[in-house]
Amino acid sequence: MAAAAPEEPHVFPPTFVVSPLGTHTHTLILLHGRGDSGPSFGSGVYIATPSSGFTLPSLYPGLKFVFPTTAERYSTTFRKVMNEWFDTVSLSFPEECSHLQREGLREAVAHINSLIDIEIAAGVPEGNIILGGISQGCATALHVLLSRGRRLGGFVGMSGWMPFASNVREICGLTTGAGLRNNAAAAALDTHSESESEKEQEFAAPPMHIDAVMDDDDETLDVLKTPVFLAHGDADETVDYKLGRNMYTTLKHGLGMDTRWRRYREFGHWYKEPDEIDDIIEFWGEKCGLIPS
Template sequence: MKLTLAKSFALFTLTFGISLSFVLLHHQTPLPIKPDPMARTFILWLHGLGDSGPANEPIKNLFTTPVFANTKWSFPSAPNNPVTCNYGSVMPSWFDIHELPMTADSPQDEAGVLKAVQNVHAMIDREIAAGTNPNNVFICGFSQGGALTLASILLYPKTLGGGAVFSGWVPFNSSILQRVSEDAKKTPILWSHGIADRTVLFEAGQAGPPFLEKAGISCEFKAYPGLGHSLNNEEFRNLESWIRSRVQSSS
């Protein structure tokens, strides 16, 4: 499918991404609490196509309730790779994307996804080896990072605290479900998607819960009317509550 120059430019800057134009959440300043290394939480945030980890670091400032006082955040950057949907242009990308807008039936780079999953698992393994309870490990991602979040959660051999997918999609076919362990099926998933998304169509997000149900995996799906391919305050408030309710205490 040929794209106009304007559309090409729009895709190239697809998720430069979040743009961080959202308004910061307003919370009361929490009282200082004594850090407890046995109760620490690890949140790994995976950015979208063309974006970077450092550009997303302000997100952690939105989570100011006391339960996050001992949270370790990680914002890795994707390696530079050629991306098919952008005419082979090299940019930060976890794996290849063949076409945009993304639909429920778009072709997927499954080999690239599985390679990226290995790198995410290595990050998780290092954190657990450092002493973090797997139940306090949360993987979150936007757009391409959301698709990678889903793949990483499903293929990790242990039960984790949770996976949060924002404006993402299912990056492989149903045969992958045969590789999902019983422990991985216990990891809760939060899926958020804007109904007005024109980059990763809402139908691509809607296909997620039925896909997961085939493997008996629970998924909480939240639709946001009027929201395009971006993040908003309501999504972050819901994510904060969702993680807070799942953090395990040191006891």
């Protein structure tokens, strides 16, 4: 029997880009959540208003806004084709059947890295590039950052979680946190052709970058110098608040990253205006060298 032809890589739609109002000095790359798109998410962020009443473009005329859109792929959770960066079985326990995440994350890493490289080629230093996202976009962007292995200007994560968090916490010597019910869950999904042993092996194997970022090599450890801002509403019914908190403790206490955490009480799954915008602006000024005009 002839071997099955390899699947074609998913195609990413054009990126939604808003040019800076003034001389280009910094770039913000933000990834949308599952079921959303770059133009939809980006249009809202562009007009998001802090307590000062001034929008981000008016505060940062040198800031370029980049909002990529993920490719469409089949969602096991929702059992339909939709915009999602990678596949998952459960939003409550995102580490279940984690082998399903790998294809999407591999493609996302390549795509987002290409966008970062475009900015660098245009003369923007890596230290002036801020990466981040919301929900699944936050999870994806964090994976991109750690996989890249080099410091960026900053990271902003909203209402998200950390892919393969249990693997990272184990390597760091932390106890297993939220996001996983049990390792046997990988064998529960019967919609794929791998054998049970293959599924378990794939599930258990951590991504290559996890071991890499724990290496003593100075160049590899450079990524851990990226300042991180994380925020989450404690009434989030889409991505459990505990998953966000688990991401924070893993980055700060496991990987030793300079990580700032903000909790918004009785707030759900989104970014909170003006509070969260105020907190991000403060973080940019104190940690990323991005000062409002």
